Amino acid sequence: MKVTAFNGSPHAKGNTSIAISLVLEELEKESINTEIVQVGGQIISPCKVCLKCRKIKDGYCHGYENDSEDILNYCLDKMYESDGIIIASPVYFGSVTPEIKALIDRAGYAARAMDSKPLKRKVCSGIAVVRRQGALTTLEQINNFFALNEVIVPYSTYWNMAIGREPGEILNDKEGVSTLKNLGTNMAWLLGKLYG
Ligand SMILES: Cc1cc2nc3c(=O)[nH]c(=O)nc-3n(C[C@H](O)[C@H](O)[C@H](O)COP(=O)(O)O)c2cc1C
Numbered sequence: 408m409k410v411t412a413f414n415g416s417p418h419a420k421g422n423t424s425i426a427i428s429l430v431l432e433e434l435e436k437e438s439i440n441t442e443i444v445q446v447g448g449q450i451i452s453p454c455k456v457c458l459k460c461r462k463i464k465d466g467y468c469h470g471y472e473n474d475s476e477d478i479l480n481y482c483l484d485k486m487y488e489s490d491g492i493i494i495a496s497p498v499y500f501g502s503v504t505p506e507i508k509a510l511i512d513r514a515g516y517a518a519r520a521m522d523s524k525p526l527k528r529k530v531c532s533g534i535a536v537v538r539r540q541g542a543l544t545t546l547e548q549i550n551n552f553f554a555l556n557e558v559i560v561p562y563s564t565y566w567n568m569a570i571g572r573e574p575g576e577i578l579n580d581k582e583g584v585s586t587l588k589n590l591g592t593n594m595a596w597l598l599g600k601l602y603g
Contacts, residue, residue, distance in 0.1 A: 408602050409440040410594070411489040413482065415496035415507035416536070417448035421574040423495045423536045426587055430493060430534070433591025439598060444485050447497075450476040451509045460517040466525050468517045479513050486514060487525050490602050491594060492558070494549045495534035501541035503548045511552035518556055526556040530597050532590060535568045536577060542568040561597045563590040 412431060416423035424443070431441040452471055459469035466487065471477040486492055494511070496503040503511075518526045533549030535542040546566060553560055567590050569583030570576075577583055 408490045408598050409442070409488065410434050410491035410493060410530075410598070411442045411444055411485045412493035412495060413444050413446045413507070413510060415447045415494070415504045415510070417504075418574055419445050419448070421497070422569065422571045422577040423447075423497050423534070425575065425577055426534050426536050426569050426583075427493060427495050429584060429587040430532075430591035430594065433588055434491075434595050434598075437595040437599065439491075439595055442485065442489075444482060446478070446482065446506045446510055447504055449478050449506065450474070451478050451482070451506050451513075453505075453509045454512040454516060460520045464520050464522065466517055466521045468513045470513070479510065482510055483514055483517060486518070486529075489529065491530040491598055492526075493532050493534060494552070495536065496545055496549065498535055498537040498541035498545045501544050503545050507549070511549065515552050515555060524557055526558055528601065529558045530594055530601065531558040531560055532562075532567055532594060534587065534590075535566075537568055537570055538572040539570070542566060559597065559601070561590065561593040563587070563593060
C-alpha cells in the first residue's frame, strides 16, 4: 500500500511539511509506503479549459503538453499509483495556495473525465496549516476535490489542521500534533480494512 502526500507550501521544510510527516510517520508504523511530492513553488499552471481531457479521456491533462516543466501529469501519476492521497496546504488569505488550486482543478477534471473514475475509493485527507484563521475554508476547498472524485475521507479528533507561523512552530501546537498523528492512525486503519 502507498500514500502520496502533496505539499502545497513553497517551503519544502516548513510547517506544512512537518504536518505531513506527522501523518506519514503513523502510516509507516503500519508498513504503508509513503512519498511526499513538493507542489508549492513548482510550475503547475492553472486550468486553461481546453477540455482536451474530456475528449481524450486518458486521465491526463493535455493543456500544457509542450511545457516539460509543468508537474501536473507527474502528480496525476502519483495519485493513480497510490491507495491514499494527502493534500496539504498552508492557508494563504483564507485559501489553499495557488499551486494546490491548480492541482485540484486540473487533476479533478482529468480524473473525472475517465470512465473508470481512477480516484474512486482511494483513502484521502486534506490538511490545513494556519497562523490564525482560514483553516476550515481551506480544508473545504480540498474536500470539494475529494468529494467529486468519490474518494473516502477519514477524519480525526479535531479538524485536520495545525497552528504555527514560522517554520517549525506547529510542533508547539500540541492539539494539532495529536490530531494529525491520530489522522495517520485512522488513515492506516481504513487502508488496512480496504486494501490490506
Ligand atoms: C501569502 C501568505 C498568506 C497567508 N495568509 C494567511 C491567512 O489567511 N491566515 C492565516 O492564518 N495565516 C496565513 N498565512 C500564514 C501561513 O499560513 C503560516 O505561516 C503557515 O505556517 C506557513 O506554512 P509553511 O511553513 O508550510 O509555508 C499566510 C502566509 C503567506 C505567506
